[in-house]
Amino acid sequence: MAEERDGVSRRQFLKGVSASALGAAALARAGLPALRAEDGAGGTTGIERIPASGGKLDLTLNGKAVSLACEPRTTLLDLLRQRLGVTGAKDVCDRGACGACTVIVDGKPVVSCMLLAHDCSGKKVETIEGIGSPESPHALQREFARCDALQCGFCTPGMVMSLKALLDRERTPSVEAIKGAVSGNICRCGTYPRVFEAAQSAARSIGGGK
Amino acid sequence: MSEEKLVLGFEGHTVEKTVKLPEGEPRPWDLTSKLEVVGKHHPRVDGLLKATGKARYTHDVRLPGMLWGVLLRSPHGAARVKSVDLTKALASPGVKAAFSLEKSEVRFHGDEVAALCAETLDQAREAVRAIKVDYEVVPCVVDATDARKEDAPRVFAKRENILTSPMSQKRGDPAAALSSADKVVKATYRTQVQTHSALETHGVVARWEDDGSLTCYASTQGTFSVRDGLTAQKLWKLKASECRVIAEHVGGGFGAKFGPGVEGVAAARLAKEAKAPVWLMVDRKGEHLSCGNRPDSVQEMQGGITTDWKLTVLTVSSYGTGGVAAGAGVYNPGDYYKVPNVEKREESVFTNAGGARAFRAPGHPQGCFALEQMVDELADAIGMDPLEVRLKNDPSVVRQEEWKIGAERIGWKEKRNKTPGRGAGGDGAPPRPYAGTVLRGVGCAAARWGGHGGPGATVLVKVDEDGSVEVRSGAQDIGTGTRTVLAAIVAEELGLEGPEAVKVFLGDTRDPVGPGSGGSRTASSIAPAARSAAAQVKDAFWAALKKALMKVADSPEGQMKGGKVLLDLNSGPKWIPFAEAVKKTGKKGFQASADRQDNYKGAGFHEQGVAGCQFAEVEVDLETGKIRVLRVVAVQDMGTIVDALTAESQVIGAVIQGVSYALFEERIMDRRSGRMLNADFLHYKIAAPADCPEIVPILFPVAAGMNNVGLLGLGEPPTIPTAAAIANAFANATGVRLREIPMTPARVLAALEGSAKPKKEWR
Ligand code: FES
Ligand code: FES
Numbered sequence: 001m002a003e004e005r006d007g008v009s010r011r012q013f014l015k016g017v018s019a020s021a022l023g024a025a026a027l028a029r030a031g032l033p034a035l036r037a038e039d040g041a042g043g044t045t046g047i048e049r050i051p052a053s054g055g056k057l058d059l060t061l062n063g064k065a066v067s068l069a070c071e072p073r074t075t076l077l078d079l080l081r082q083r084l085g086v087t088g089a090k091d092v093c094d095r096g097a098c099g100a101c102t103v104i105v106d107g108k109p110v111v112s113c114m115l116l117a118h119d120c121s122g123k124k125v126e127t128i129e130g131i132g133s134p135e136s137p138h139a140l141q142r143e144f145a146r147c148d149a150l151q152c153g154f155c156t157p158g159m160v161m162s163l164k165a166l167l168d169r170e171r172t173p174s175v176e177a178i179k180g181a182v183s184g185n186i187c188r189c190g191t192y193p194r195v196f197e198a199a200q201s202a203a204r205s206i207g208g209g210k
Numbered sequence: 211m212s213e214e215k216l217v218l219g220f221e222g223h224t225v226e227k228t229v230k231l232p233e234g235e236p237r238p239w240d241l242t243s244k245l246e247v248v249g250k251h252h253p254r255v256d257g258l259l260k261a262t263g264k265a266r267y268t269h270d271v272r273l274p275g276m277l278w279g280v281l282l283r284s285p286h287g288a289a290r291v292k293s294v295d296l297t298k299a300l301a302s303p304g305v306k307a308a309f310s311l312e313k314s315e316v317r318f319h320g321d322e323v324a325a326l327c328a329e330t331l332d333q334a335r336e337a338v339r340a341i342k343v344d345y346e347v348v349p350c351v352v353d354a355t356d357a358r359k360e361d362a363p364r365v366f367a368k369r370e371n372i373l374t375s376p377m378s379q380k381r382g383d384p385a386a387a388l389s390s391a392d393k394v395v396k397a398t399y400r401t402q403v404q405t406h407s408a409l410e411t412h413g414v415v416a417r418w419e420d421d422g423s424l425t426c427y428a429s430t431q432g433t434f435s436v437r438d439g440l441t442a443q444k445l446w447k448l449k450a451s452e453c454r455v456i457a458e459h460v461g462g463g464f465g466a467k468f469g470p471g472v473e474g475v476a477a478a479r480l481a482k483e484a485k486a487p488v489w490l491m492v493d494r495k496g497e498h499l500s501c502g503n504r505p506d507s508v509q510e511m512q513g514g515i516t517t518d519w520k521l522t523v524l525t526v527s528s529y530g531t532g533g534v535a536a537g538a539g540v541y542n543p544g545d546y547y548k549v550p551n552v553e554k555r556e557e558s559v560f561t562n563a564g565g566a567r568a569f570r571a572p573g574h575p576q577g578c579f580a581l582e583q584m585v586d587e588l589a590d591a592i593g594m595d596p597l598e599v600r601l602k603n604d605p606s607v608v609r610q611e612e613w614k615i616g617a618e619r620i621g622w623k624e625k626r627n628k629t630p631g632r633g634a635g636g637d638g639a640p641p642r643p644y645a646g647t648v649l650r651g652v653g654c655a656a657a658r659w660g661g662h663g664g665p666g667a668t669v670l671v672k673v674d675e676d677g678s679v680e681v682r683s684g685a686q687d688i689g690t691g692t693r694t695v696l697a698a699i700v701a702e703e704l705g706l707e708g709p710e711a712v713k714v715f716l717g718d719t720r721d722p723v724g725p726g727s728g729g730s731r732t733a734s735s736i737a738p739a740a741r742s743a744a745a746q747v748k749d750a751f752w753a754a755l756k757k758a759l760m761k762v763a764d765s766p767e768g769q770m771k772g773g774k775v776l777l778d779l780n781s782g783p784k785w786i787p788f789a790e791a792v793k794k795t796g797k798k799g800f801q802a803s804a805d806r807q808d809n810y811k812g813a814g815f816h817e818q819g820v821a822g823c824q825f826a827e828v829e830v831d832l833e834t835g836k837i838r839v840l841r842v843v844a845v846q847d848m849g850t851i852v853d854a855l856t857a858e859s860q861v862i863g864a865v866i867q868g869v870s871y872a873l874f875e876e877r878i879m880d881r882r883s884g885r886m887l888n889a890d891f892l893h894y895k896i897a898a899p900a901d902c903p904e905i906v907p908i909l910f911p912v913a914a915g916m917n918n919v920g921l922l923g924l925g926e927p928p929t930i931p932t933a934a935a936i937a938n939a940f941a942n943a944t945g946v947r948l949r950e951i952p953m954t955p956a957r958v959l960a961a962l963e964g965s966a967k968p969k970k971e972w973r
Contacts, residue, residue: 088263152689153260
């Protein structure tokens with residue numbers, strides 16, 4: 001990528017291209033729930049042209065309205081980490097291959113490195129910071145700590161957000177569903193068995209299920 | 211000096227040893243110690259911080275006015291650098307500083323050429339593409355076998371590609387033993403290059419302070435190693451005291467994160483030139499290319515065994531490549547079993563690839579993969595159960611016990627496939643056609659390691675007037691649980707409720723010196739110092755209580771428990787909270803620091819290092835060639851278990867990394883261009899949740915007694931035997947040896963095809 005001179009820079013390529021259309025396509029390629037362009041602020045055509053120098057972007061981040069000028073090439077992950085200083089979601093592969101950057105957009109888990117910020121226009125973005133704090137953690141966060149479902153912790157925010165999206169949708173998920181929810185989350189330290197355990201016990205405490 | 215008699219070892223095998231203790235040293239924990247906190251399951255003290263996204267890693271550091279740095283890397287396997295033109299880059303939007311590393315040649319894909327920083331990361335990434343480098347591409351060689359050839363391009367003009375390692379081992383008369391053994395097996399084993407792939411990449415955020423000092427946030431396994439590397443630079447004059455390195459949380463480190471690295475020095479230099487803080491974290495591709503790897507290996511091995519199950523001889527001749535770095539050796543094969551005749555030769559071969567760095571038990575998983583398959587092959591040759599052969603030849607009393615525990619737990623007797631390769635229909639016929647055929651088998655392998663730790667660490671323990679307790683060390687926690695281990699030890703010594711009652715400050719070179727996290731020695735080095743310091747604080751506190759005319763027992767022994775202290779008040783004896791007791795002393799607080807002492811000479815139980823073993827059960831789909839690891843039982847000794855929960859996590863994680871090494875990971879290089887073809891996480895495959903077997907970690911506590919805690923290294927040993935155990939299980943399932951990792955479906959199918967010599971009656 002950009003560290004090297006050869007090849008085409010993805011960002012340069014994206015710069016100045018219609019953000020909405022391309023973002024949706026990139027998502028579809030990544031096998032993610034595509035956020036359709038029509039859902040955005042783009043109007044009836046579903047295509048909005050944003051100048052390379054940037055365009056206004058409004059979204060809700062962890063319940064607070066955010067409004068700023070943003071270049072079309074900026075991914076949601078870069079917006080969060082580099083512009084807004086919201087660093088819970090991690091930049092690990094920048095290619096949709098590890099899940100460390102997972103956040104929830106309008107209820108769906110997405111890898112934020114593969115989503116253009118402008119495609120979140122008008123949407124609700126939820127990050128690890130928004131679901132709990134050390135003083136009042138979300139059940140998943142509490143159980144991750146209790147079961148030691150983390151070591152270095154770098155993959156953890158992504159794991160937790162993938163599972164949060166699952167628990168929001170299914171109160172008593174099966175172990176298979178839990179494994180499915182984190183199937184795209186890589187952990188180099190090797191925490192998987194305890195992630196499954198923490199998720200089950202969080203589900204039990206929230207849903208009172210099995 | 212005082213003398214203490216210790217009871218060491220484990221239940222069923224105890225030894226008494228008398229040790230001479232240095233002045234002020236608390237009595238070492240042994241089998242007679244009654245511990246309240248140590249040895250239990252404690253959630254890690256920074257768990258919630260991490261689970262809520264509040265833990266700040268170097269990647270997350272954001273300083274006012276901070277610029278973003280990027281490195282330019284060579285796209286070629288080998289080239290002369292004729293010129294580097296920064297003009298256009300410097301004129302690009304937002305760019306604040308840029309420099310060339312002034313290299314006359316680049317030796318591998320990813321070799322660093324130049325660096326720059328800009329106001330945004332996108333600007334920096336864009337500007338780096340405007341740097342014009344004039345390369346003259348020259349032939350390169352990326353494969354160890356190719357690089358050993360007479361006419362291979364030289365990686366370093368003035369050096370041979372082949373480096374003979376001094377790490378060789380020889381004992382007895384291997385040649386004679388080979389000719390006198392009842393059975394001899396010859397085989398060649400191959401392992402691949404693996405990259406560390408910590409999720410947080412290497413990098414630093416550097417800021418020059420107004421007083422001319424340098425502050426560096428670093429993703430590192432050695433805060434002090436980063437400081438040393440930075441102060442050694444000729445680019446500036448910087449004393450150790452003028453350079454502060456901070457690593458509050460580290461997103462994984464498996465051996466490659468020592469020293470500032472090219473990226474760290476570049477960040478500091480950019481920050482100096484731009485007069486602003488600079489963030490420079492390597493991106494994923496750069497991490498794969500240039501930030502370390504485990505060398506590959508080709509190991510030609512011979513082994514001999516007698517019909518009464520004695521291993522008599524092992525020889526290995528190995529080579530491998532660490533790219534532009536040396537160190538592609540494998541461990542000494544003669545260290546595991548009682549083998550009287552051993553010979554080892556090894557070569558490290560230079561190639562045009564990123565340099566190898568220490569990787570979780572350097573040399574060991576490679577060597578174990580060969581050795582432990584060889585042991586199985588020798589057992590096969592005499593028709594013996596490979597576990598029995600191990601029990602016969604293993605000198606470790608600890609592992610003797612572990613083999614039995616592990617075998618029991620995996621169900622060795624029942625699960626061992628009596629007719630390898632013949633499972634279809636239970637008719638004893640080989641499974642052809644393959645369609646729908648799945649075979650199962652079990653295998654085992656051993657691990658050994660040192661990790662005793664040693665001097666070079668100081669720990670500070672402080673009790674404030676309000677009774678709050680903190681412990682400080684400049685060493686780092688890379689995710690292993692060092693924070694929790696320290697907290698548990700101090701809590702134990704001061705009779706506090708648990709680790710959460712102690713605040714731990716790690717990863718700042720302003721705090722007392724600590725070791726780098728390599729060789730599984732962080733905790734084993736600093737834990738005894740923490741205990742000594744806490745014991746001193748305890749004594750001072752007790753003396754102060756007495757001085758304040760409180761009626762207390764003579765010694766604090768047994769008088770501080772569960773966060774309470776036993777005082778004899780007017781109303782009679784009463785347990786009062788620790789904080790209240792501190793108040794009663796009328797003191798402003800207590801503090802003490804202690805140095806890590808040498809391990810007591812000749813006193814430890816573990817003269818041979820820690821012992822571990824693993825059992826794997828696998829399922830092989832003969833149609834697709836896919837291996838599924840169903841279960842791994844990992845029995846591991848670590849001396850004293852301080853926190854069982856994080857210790858188990860270490861074992862689980864090491865096994866998963868072992869599974870990943872055995873089945874998936876492999877750096878793939880293009881021979882012509884010298885480029886790494888899979889420098890990302892899409893094509894460099896790491897074990898994912900779906901690949902994870904059931905893992906049963908069994909900690910085997912041993913009172914080791916070589917220092918006051920007796921903790922031994924745990925980070926590395928449990929990753930050593932996994933691949934070998936899986937390979938042995940594969941052979942038990944299929945009757946076919948796969949002597950090469952990763953065991954991809956393609957290799958599995960090729961091995962099955964190659965060995966399929968169906969007899970007529972089955973056709
Ligand atoms: S950083 Fe987004 S998936 Fe890896
Ligand atoms: S805990 Fe380190 S990567 Fe998952």
